[in-house]
Amino acid sequence: MATYDDPRILRAIAHPTRNRVLHELSAAGSLRAADVAQRTGIPANQASFHLRQLAKYGLVEIDPDAGRDKRDRVWRLTDDDITISPREMVQQPGGEAAYTVFQRSSVAWGHHLVDEAFKVSSDLEDDQARRLVSESSLRLTKDEALELQQELNQVVARYRETxxxxxxxxxxLYSVYQLVQPMPDLAGEADPGAAT
Structure with missing residues (x-):
């Protein structure tokens, strides 16, 4: 797992198309620019551009063993798990602004995923086979929460490899969106513990 604290990397992955390219590479392992273009619906020259931008920041690299010959450029992630360190990020020059852009983009994507998950299809069988929305509340110690997160990551890694x-x-391509965090306060409530 690679942890990044360079604000330029956040700006690179906050771009929706580049973020999707990262998701496609994560799921597939290795892809040519033409494959990325086909899977994302963008022109091949744009796919190549975004791959080069991601390579510039060390997020993707050429996979020399996957090409048919030396001219065949196949790309892969440098690390399957990209982790950012927000605390260290915001301390870098330009870090707070980059983190704000990244956070806004991530929140918008999270909203989009939840909105799509709750859409009701006229095809009940399609809904049940393709979407699962689940929320659980657990009483955990910090160590137990970390253990749960690690176990979930192992399950996802196993399915990624498959x-x-x-x-x-x-x-x-499926999206698995995980949040393991302390229960937040009620949205819009100034003091959820105050008597009414």
């Missing part, structure tokens, strides 16, 4: 293997079945 999805990268050749298969006779076509696989769709």
């Amino acid at each position: 999805g990268r293997q050749p298969s006779g079945e076509e696989r769709d």
